[in-house]
Amino acid sequence: MNWASWGDFWNMGGYGLYVWGSYAVTLVCVFAEVVSVRRQFSGQMVRLLRVRRATVRGAGNETET
Amino acid sequence: MPQTDSMNSSVKAVSDKLSAAPGGINWFKYASPQTFYPLAGRLIPLFAWPALLLFAVGLYVSFFVAPTDATQGDSYRIIFIHVPAAWMSMIIYLAMAFWCALGMIFNTRLSFMMSQALAPTGAIWTFLALWTGALWGKPTWGAWWVWDARLTSELILLFLYLGYMALVAAMDDPRRADRAGAVVAIVGAINVPIIYFSVKWWNTLHQGASVSMTSAPKMASIMLMGMLIMALAAWAYSIAVVLVRVRAIMLERERNTDWVAQMLENRP
Numbered sequence: 001m002n003w004a005s006w007g008d009f010w011n012m013g014g015y016g017l018y019v020w021g022s023y024a025v026t027l028v029c030v031f032a033e034v035v036s037v038r039r040q041f042s043g044q045m046v047r048l049l050r051v052r053r054a055t056v057r058g059a060g061n062e063t064e065t
Numbered sequence: 066m067p068q069t070d071s072m073n074s075s076v077k078a079v080s081d082k083l084s085a086a087p088g089g090i091n092w093f094k095y096a097s098p099q100t101f102y103p104l105a106g107r108l109i110p111l112f113a114w115p116a117l118l119l120f121a122v123g124l125y126v127s128f129f130v131a132p133t134d135a136t137q138g139d140s141y142r143i144i145f146i147h148v149p150a151a152w153m154s155m156i157i158y159l160a161m162a163f164w165c166a167l168g169m170i171f172n173t174r175l176s177f178m179m180s181q182a183l184a185p186t187g188a189i190w191t192f193l194a195l196w197t198g199a200l201w202g203k204p205t206w207g208a209w210w211v212w213d214a215r216l217t218s219e220l221i222l223l224f225l226y227l228g229y230m231a232l233v234a235a236m237d238d239p240r241r242a243d244r245a246g247a248v249v250a251i252v253g254a255i256n257v258p259i260i261y262f263s264v265k266w267w268n269t270l271h272q273g274a275s276v277s278m279t280s281a282p283k284m285a286s287i288m289l290m291g292m293l294i295m296a297l298a299a300w301a302y303s304i305a306v307v308l309v310r311v312r313a314i315m316l317e318r319e320r321n322t323d324w325v326a327q328m329l330e331n332r333p
Contacts, residue, residue: 013139022197037309044316
């Protein structure tokens with residue numbers, strides 16, 4: 001084990017700012033990218049399904065009248 | 066559209082020839098979006114879950130197993146993301162150029178979609194390589210940034226990614242955007258060997274390659290192990306994220322095709 005305590009761990013031998021600055025920004029980027037691609041995909045899917053529902057309803061109305 | 070038909074038939078002719086080879090797999094089958102879309106969907110969890118596991122193991126090794134470095138202290142722990150990020154930034158750019166070249170040669174629209182799905186992930190890794198590099202440079206070199214060959218060529222890589230993305234986004238006609246973007250991606254690929262060999266060709270502040278095929282690794286094996294696990298995690302993560310993005314791009318660009326209509330029909 002490298003660290004005697006949590007304080008030791010966060011301090012990173014005096015390099016805490018640099019090490020945690022690197023890891024935190026990486027985590028934020030990865031998290032943001034995952035959220036963004038999933039949104040992009042489900043956004044497209046929702047849009048396509050909405051368009052399809054609209055056209056199906058439109059076609060249904062036409063046959064009724 | 067007669068133009069598209071003739072393109073498809075020429076692709077089909079090549080694909081027939083390839084699949085006629087004994088034992089040959091018909092790779093062109095997967096060049097069609099309607100085959101690739103469900104395949105990509107099945108592949109995503111096969112990369113996403115291993116990525117999560119590898120990140121967890123990699124982080125554990127990085128902080129709890131790998132010892133403090135004798136000369137750099139704990140600042141060296143930045144290497145566990147810095148090097149994988151830098152590798153991914155170069156590999157993804159080469160993959161992008163590769164898909165663009167395939168697209169230009171065979172006129173396969175999926176190739177360009179792959180390239181466009183890769184670009185944002187590549188740009189993020191490039192940014193992270195630069196960011197973690199700056200945070201590592203400050204305590205070890207005494208400077209956030211220096212204009213040396215390795216750093217400057219990596220910065221150019223970031224601009225190439227951003228330029229490619231901006232160019233593709235700015236053009237209304239997707240087929241023209243594909244081709245214009247492909248020119249940038251392919252010409253810009255020359256920068257990748259420049260980044261890689263910059264530490265040999267020029268006298269730079271940046272250290273030489275950490276891992277090379279021709280010599281023994283210059284770091285302790287447990288540190289190397291941690292770095293390789295993180296690199297594998299970065300690979301798996303990138304593949305998963307790019308596959309999700311390429312599916313979104315496929316839905317958008319192919320929204321008026323029969324296969325998308327059929328796929329929506331079959332949804333519960």
